[in-house]
Amino acid sequence: MLKRTPLFAVHQKLGARLVEFGGWEMPVQYSSIMDEHLAVRRAAGLFDISHMGEVRVSGPAALGFLNRTLTNDLRKLAPCHGQYTLMCNERGGVIDDLYAYRLAQDDFLLIINASRIEPDTAWLRRQFQAANPGNGDRFENVSDALGAVALQGPRAVEFIDECFPAITAGPTGVKRASELKKNQIGIFTFAGHSVYVARTGYTGEDGFEIIAATEIIAAIWERLMSAGHAHCLQPAGLGARDTLRTEACFPLYGHELDEETTLIEAGLGFFVALDKGEFIGRTVLADQKANGVAKKCVAFKMTEKSAPPRPGYPIWSSGSAAAPIGKVVSGTQSPTLGIGIGLGYVIPEFAKPDTMIGIEIRGRRSSAVVVQKPFYRKAN
């Protein structure tokens, strides 16, 4: 039995096409992926991301435990700030990638992938216990109690304040949601409940993610949809979420990331703080950073008319070689660029931008070129 978010009835009413994703029954599209993708790039889109998991960690031991379990450095965060971070096993393989928010000095909220809630919470709980928590320390999987929506696109900022007028806590000096800077989070009152509004997203556009109790998620959705109507807001599904994140070169767990791939190989070394002291996976990650890796995640685009690249397609060198040099892990037709784009792992000598490669599509090779990440960057 697939799980359903608090917005399931809303999706049905909107005529969404529903698919299985990470054990959940989720909308893949409402109008079309292309249409929703372009709406997010040009105006705004609203996504149901209630399937994602949330973990709350608080108490005097919280910072030490999390900084030993996650790769980025939480000490750098002031209250009401968040950071992208990863959680590795001892081999440096990625258990999950996540967002960690510091709500207050000793109070943290982690947003984790839907498909990883069980392995993540099992792993985190084990590390929490190993940190000898005291009476004041709490670890809670609040995934079932919380839902979330992502409001993304350049016009999101035009109407966010209409929906969340009452801030109760936030970064110093911030009075309105529209004043939040990237990665900041504020607490607002909505229908008598506390709601988190963060300036974050997974599309490469400006936008907000709103996290709240499951019982008010549908009311938040309706409020945003009605306020956004005059600003060309559209509901957007997981299909557009995937093409948007691929253009922005954001990794998706199960594609770019898994337990056998390290975040150095994935090109996410920026999010590992080797200087912060001991943390799980550090030995392998430090070694790879110093001595190199056996495979690297690259972005490529097709240079001739071809079918779009798809996960699993072999990557070949442009010369004659007996074996492929790598494998595609994400691929699609880019709605913004109008060409086939993808991400793949190749052996490092082929990872430099401008390297010509071949993508094997149904037995035939089409030419492609390695490019600088990302494919798309919003204008500032």
Added chain:
Amino acid sequence: MSSHVPADLKYAKSHEWLRLEGDHATVGITDHAQHELTDVVFVELPAVGRKIKAGEACAVVESVKTASDIYSPVTGEVIEANQAVVTNPALANSDPYGTGWFFKVKLANAAEAAGLLSPAQYSAQIG
């Protein structure tokens, strides 16, 4: 949203249509199929001269999200492939029964088309 099912065509369960013209036929994908696929971005067609069997995967339609096989509704030889839909795959969405046709086939057995679905039967299938 109800899909258009022209009365003068035959249909395959796998959502292809067939227009009979003497001993040859034109094949494409139905309005329902293009609606389900959405945003066709690439079409790969069988080569002229290729012998195909009824039910054989002989073309590929790619949407943003996924690749889908297209099956020949009948047995025969491909006599023409529509280069217009290869050049402009969006024709499969905008005009699936007209300029968005896929290929023409010379039937090995003209009686075979009689076994395909009628418009009423296909309409019932996609209900």
